[in-house]
Amino acid sequence: MLKLFKLLSNKRLFILLFTLVLFIVVMGFSLGTRKALSWPENFLRDTTGFVQNVFYKPAGYVAGLFEDIGNLHDLAKENESLKITVAQYTRDKATYNFIQADNERLQKLLKFTQAQKEKYDYEYHIAQVVSLTTEPSNSSLVIDLGSKDGVKTNMSVISVEGLVGVISEVSNFTSTVKLMTMMDSNDPNSQPAIAATAIGKENSTFGMIQSYNQETKRLQMDKIPPGDPIAVGDTIVSSGIGGLYPRGLTIGTVDSVAVGEFGLTSTAIIKPKAEFEDWKQLIVVYTEERTE
Numbered sequence: 001m002l003k004l005f006k007l008l009s010n011k012r013l014f015i016l017l018f019t020l021v022l023f024i025v026v027m028g029f030s031l032g033t034r035k036a037l038s039w040p041e042n043f044l045r046d047t048t049g050f051v052q053n054v055f056y057k058p059a060g061y062v063a064g065l066f067e068d069i070g071n072l073h074d075l076a077k078e079n080e081s082l083k084i085t086v087a088q089y090t091r092d093k094a095t096y097n098f099i100q101a102d103n104e105r106l107q108k109l110l111k112f113t114q115a116q117k118e119k120y121d122y123e124y125h126i127a128q129v130v131s132l133t134t135e136p137s138n139s140s141l142v143i144d145l146g147s148k149d150g151v152k153t154n155m156s157v158i159s160v161e162g163l164v165g166v167i168s169e170v171s172n173f174t175s176t177v178k179l180m181t182m183m184d185s186n187d188p189n190s191q192p193a194i195a196a197t198a199i200g201k202e203n204s205t206f207g208m209i210q211s212y213n214q215e216t217k218r219l220q221m222d223k224i225p226p227g228d229p230i231a232v233g234d235t236i237v238s239s240g241i242g243g244l245y246p247r248g249l250t251i252g253t254v255d256s257v258a259v260g261e262f263g264l265t266s267t268a269i270i271k272p273k274a275e276f277e278d279w280k281q282l283i284v285v286y287t288e289e290r291t292e
Contacts, residue, residue, distance in 0.1 A: 105280075105281065106126075108160055109126060109160060109281065109283065112160050112283075122246055122285050122286065122287055123285075123286035123287075124283050124284070124285060124286070125145060125149065125150075125151075125283065125284045125286060126281055126282075126283055127143035127144055127145040127157075127175075127281065127282050127283070127284055128143065128144045128280070128281055129141055129142070129143055129144075129279045129280055129281065129282060130142040130143060130144050130174060132279065138182075139178075139179040139181040139182050139276075140165075140168070140176050140177060140178050140179060140182070141176070141177050141179065141279065141282075142174050142175070142176055142177070143157070143174065143175050143177060143282060143284070144173065144174060145174070145175055145284055146170055146171050146172045146173040146174050146175050147170050147171065147172055148172050148173060150286065151167060151170050151175045151284060152167065152170060153166075153167050153168060153169070153170055154166050154167060154192070154244060155167045155284055155285060155286065155287075156238075156245055156246055156249060156284075156285040157177045157282050157283065157284055157285070158249055158250075158274075158282065158283050158285060159274050159275075159279065159282055159283070160283075161250070161273040161274050161275065162249070162250040162251055162252060162272060162273025162274040163180060163194070163238065163245075163249045163250065163251050163272075163273075163274060164177065164179060164180065164274050164276070164279075164282060165177045165178050165179040165180050165182075165191060166178055166191055166192065166244075166245075167284070168191075175284075177282070178190075178191050179191070179276060180212055180219065180272065180274070180276075181212050181214070181276055182212070183209070183210060183211050183212040183219070184211055184212070185210040185211045185222075192244055193208045193209060193210035194208065194209040194210070194238055194245050194251065195208060195238065195239045195240070195241040195242050195245065196208070196209050196221060196236050196237065196238055196239055196251060197236070197237060197238075197239040198229075198230055198234040198235065198236055198237070198254075199234070199235045199236075199237055200234075201229055201230065201234065202239070204228065204229050205224075205228050205229060205230045205234070206223075206224070206225065206228070206239065206241075207221040207222060207223055207224040207228075207230070207266075207268060208221065208222055208223045209221045209222075209236070209251060209270065210222060216269075217272075218255060218269050218270060218271055218272075219251065219252060219269075219270040219271075219272055220267060220268075220269060220270070221236065221254075221267065221268040221269075221270055222260065222265065222267050223265050224257075224260070224265055224266040224267065224268060225265060225266075226264065226265065226266070228266060230254060230257055230266070230268055231254065231257065232254050232255065232256060232257060233253060233254060234253065234254045235250065235252075235253055236250075236251045236252055236253065236254060236268075236270050237249060237250050237251060238251065246285050246287050249285070250273050251270060251272065251273065252270040252271045252272040252273050253270065253271050253273070254268050254269070254270060254271075255268075255269040255270065255271050256268070256269045257269075
C-alpha cells in the first residue's frame with residue numbers, strides 16, 4: 001500500500017514536471033522571434049476568426065439598419081426644417097419687398113410734401129384708397145380719411161404726380177373724391193373749374209380748366225386771353241385764384257394751343273400728370289383756412 005502511494009505521488013510529480021516543461025517550451029516558442037505561426041496557433045486563430053465572422057456580419061447588418069433608420073429620421077427632420085426655413089424666407093422676402101416698396105413710396109411722398117411745404121404753407125395728410133369707381137358717369141374713389149381727421153368738402157386731393165380731384169362727400173371715417181375726369185363745363189354737378197397758370201409765367205398766363213375729354217384723356221384749358229405766352233410743353237399748375245384750389249398744385253403739361261371761338265381767346269389741351277388708375281395712396285391738401 002505504501003509502495004502504491006509512493007508510485008502515485010511520483011506519477012503526479014512526473015505529470016507536474018512534464019506540464020511545467022511543456023509550458024516552458026510553449027512560452028519559448030511564443031516569445032521567440034518567428035516568421036510564421038505554429039499550426040495550433042493558426043488553427044485557433046482561424047477558428048476564432050470564423051466564429052467572429054459568423055456572428056459579426058449579421059450583427060453589423062442589424063446595427064447598420066438601425067443606423068440607417070436613425071439617419072432617415074434625421075434627414076426627414078432636416079428636410080422639414082429646410083422647408084420651414086424656405087417658407088419663412090419666402091414670406092420674409094415678400095414682406096421685405098412690400099416694406100421696401102412702401103418705404104420707397106412713402107419716401108417719395110415725404111420728399112414731395114416737404115418740397116411743397118417749403119414753397120406753400122399747406123398741410124398734407126396721406127390717405128389710403130379704399131375703393132375706386134371708374135364708370136364714365138361716376139368716376140370717383142373713397143379714401144380712409146373723414147371728418148374725424150379734419151377732412152372737408154372741396155379739399156384738393158393729389159398724387160405725387162399731380163392733382164387728382166376734390167373731396168365731394170365726407171363721413172366720419174371716409175371721404176369720396178370726385179376725379180378730374182368728371183369735369184364737364186356743361187354739367188353743374190361736375191368738379192369745379194380750376195383757375196390755372198404756367199410755371200415761370202405766373203404773372204402773364206391765365207386760364208380756366210373746366211372739362212375733360214374721355215376719348216382723348218386730355219383736359220381743356222379755356223378763356224386764355226389774347227397775347228398769352230402759354231406754349232406747348234409748359235407745366236400747368238393751379239393759380240390759387242378763387243380760393244378753392246390751393247396755389248401751385250401740378251395739373252399737367254400743354255399738348256397744344258389753338259385760337260378759340262371768335263378769335264378772342266385761346267384754348268390749350270392739357271395732358272394730366274396724374275394717371276387716374278392703380279392708386280394705393282393719395283394726399284389730401286389741408287389749407288390753413290380749411291383746417292380752422
